[in-house]
Amino acid sequence: MTVDSAVKAVRWQQAVIETITTQTPRIISVFLRARLERHVAGQHVDVRLTAPDGYQAQRSYSIASAPGADLLELAIERLDDGEVSPYFHEVARRGDSIELRGPIGGHFIWRGEDGGPLMLIAGGSGVAPLMAMVRAWSVAEPKTPLLLVYSARVWEELVFRDELLATQARHPEFLFIVTTTRGPRHRPEDLDRRLDGSLLRGLLAQWGHSPRHVYVCGSNAFVEAVTDGLVLEGVPPAIIRTERFGGDS
Amino acid sequence: MSTRGFSGRRPSEEAAHRLPPGQYQTDDFPVLAKGPTPHVDLATWRLTIRDGSQLLANWTWAQFEALPQTIWRGDIHCVTKWSKLGTTWSGVTIDDLFQAAGITPPTAYLLAESYDDYDTNVPVADLVGGKAMIATRFAGASIQAEHGGPARLLVPHLYFWKSAKWIKGLRFTARDEAGFWEQRGYHMYGDPWREQRYTDDP
Numbered sequence: 001m002t003v004d005s006a007v008k009a010v011r012w013q014q015a016v017i018e019t020i021t022t023q024t025p026r027i028i029s030v031f032l033r034a035r036l037e038r039h040v041a042g043q044h045v046d047v048r049l050t051a052p053d054g055y056q057a058q059r060s061y062s063i064a065s066a067p068g069a070d071l072l073e074l075a076i077e078r079l080d081d082g083e084v085s086p087y088f089h090e091v092a093r094r095g096d097s098i099e100l101r102g103p104i105g106g107h108f109i110w111r112g113e114d115g116g117p118l119m120l121i122a123g124g125s126g127v128a129p130l131m132a133m134v135r136a137w138s139v140a141e142p143k144t145p146l147l148l149v150y151s152a153r154v155w156e157e158l159v160f161r162d163e164l165l166a167t168q169a170r171h172p173e174f175l176f177i178v179t180t181t182r183g184p185r186h187r188p189e190d191l192d193r194r195l196d197g198s199l200l201r202g203l204l205a206q207w208g209h210s211p212r213h214v215y216v217c218g219s220n221a222f223v224e225a226v227t228d229g230l231v232l233e234g235v236p237p238a239i240i241r242t243e244r245f246g247g248d249s
Numbered sequence: 250m251s252t253r254g255f256s257g258r259r260p261s262e263e264a265a266h267r268l269p270p271g272q273y274q275t276d277d278f279p280v281l282a283k284g285p286t287p288h289v290d291l292a293t294w295r296l297t298i299r300d301g302s303q304l305l306a307n308w309t310w311a312q313f314e315a316l317p318q319t320i321w322r323g324d325i326h327c328v329t330k331w332s333k334l335g336t337t338w339s340g341v342t343i344d345d346l347f348q349a350a351g352i353t354p355p356t357a358y359l360l361a362e363s364y365d366d367y368d369t370n371v372p373v374a375d376l377v378g379g380k381a382m383i384a385t386r387f388a389g390a391s392i393q394a395e396h397g398g399p400a401r402l403l404v405p406h407l408y409f410w411k412s413a414k415w416i417k418g419l420r421f422t423a424r425d426e427a428g429f430w431e432q433r434g435y436h437m438y439g440d441p442w443r444e445q446r447y448t449d450d451p
Contacts, residue, residue, distance in 0.1 A: 050252050060330065104434060224395060241284055
């Protein structure tokens with residue numbers, strides 16, 4: 001894996017909101033027109049908002065759009081005690097400008113030439129950087145085996161659900177498994193409980209490949225449970241990359 | 250230029266003074282790591298100091314725990330924008346570690362190295378003079394594995410990626426060699442008050 005991305009100046013610049021779409025009851029996609037360098041799937045941007053008196057708030061958001069896409073897509077979950085996400089959910093609208101810098105990050109990234117078999121495991125809104133990888137894969141390397149395991153509370157809270165189902169219908173090398181932790185499963189291949197070692201063992205057996213790269217993104221508790229399970233099942237820790245949000249209390 | 254309709258949520262006046270630019274206060278303790286949490290066995294735990302490949306000193310867990318203990322209270326700042334104010338850590342200062350080993354730093358730089366093959370570069374001047382420690386306790390209890398236990402570096406005046414979790418050694422280097430994140434777009438020094446997040450930040 002090359003280690004060269006984002007080693008360049010990342011200056012603040014204005015980006016204009018082109019569209020905002022509702023993905024799930026808690027998650028919107030914000031599409032931005034920005035002049036960033038081409039990103040690598042998995043990278044993020046920093047967003048900066050400025051109040052009239054000069055007070056500023058910054059947050060990082062993963063890029064969900066494919067590298068080279070016309071618009072930059074950020075999937076933003078509304079955090080009830082948040083400062084920046086409520087702005088995007090309640091105030092922001094088409095034509096507004098915000099400040100951005102990026103793309104940033106040189107570890108939780110996947111390029112076509114990194115190959116596979118590629119295993120992606122998403123918890124909730126943690127699907128965003130993995131969606132960029134699915135999209136990059138679908139354009140560049142659809143012969144590389146790809147497994148996406150996506151855990152959400154209920155079927156209705158799956159972000160990018162229709163696109164993922166359509167991608168699966170189009171690409172036989174894409175195995176897409178959903179597990180819902182608070183609602184019934186929807187398709188025969190789906191699951192209806194939290195991911196743990198035994199569930200992951202079954203999924204790896206069903207897939208029939210040994211992953212070369214594993215990317216896990218979600219809440220810290222989710223990532224801890226999944227990576228502990230993977231390591232227990234013999235997946236080498238060195239091939240597992242994680243991105244986490246939230247903490248332990 | 251302000252963002253239409255954004256007012257923000259202001260920190261208290263006291264917190265505002267303690268928050269570096271671009272940071273927000275959290276009471277939570279977020280976890281960030283490049284991969285799975287390693288579970289390090291105290292029976293085989295070692296802390297080593299090397300000059301390049303030459304071993305200068307090493308401690309078992311029992312030997313390390315017998316070194317002088319220091320408590321540090323203060324604020325920590327993560328490059329992902331959260332800051333946690335008023336944290337309490339204890340462990341062995343780098344000064345006490347070097348003294349116990351009878352070491353005068355042979356170079357001006359080192360790499361802190363971890364059990365998960367992570368590393369990060371820190372100038373020696375930022376580790377001595379009471380500025381840093383190998384911490385083994387947080388808020389009076391053993392550090393949880395996901396927060397870097399059994400032992401992590403604590404260099405609280407730099408962004409927290411410099412405070413390597415699951416530390417296994419300090420290795421002096423002839424020059425300032427980039428560590429894991431420093432090779433992947435993050436700043437070589439990482440001063441939160443100068444907002445040195447990414448490679449080319451001033």
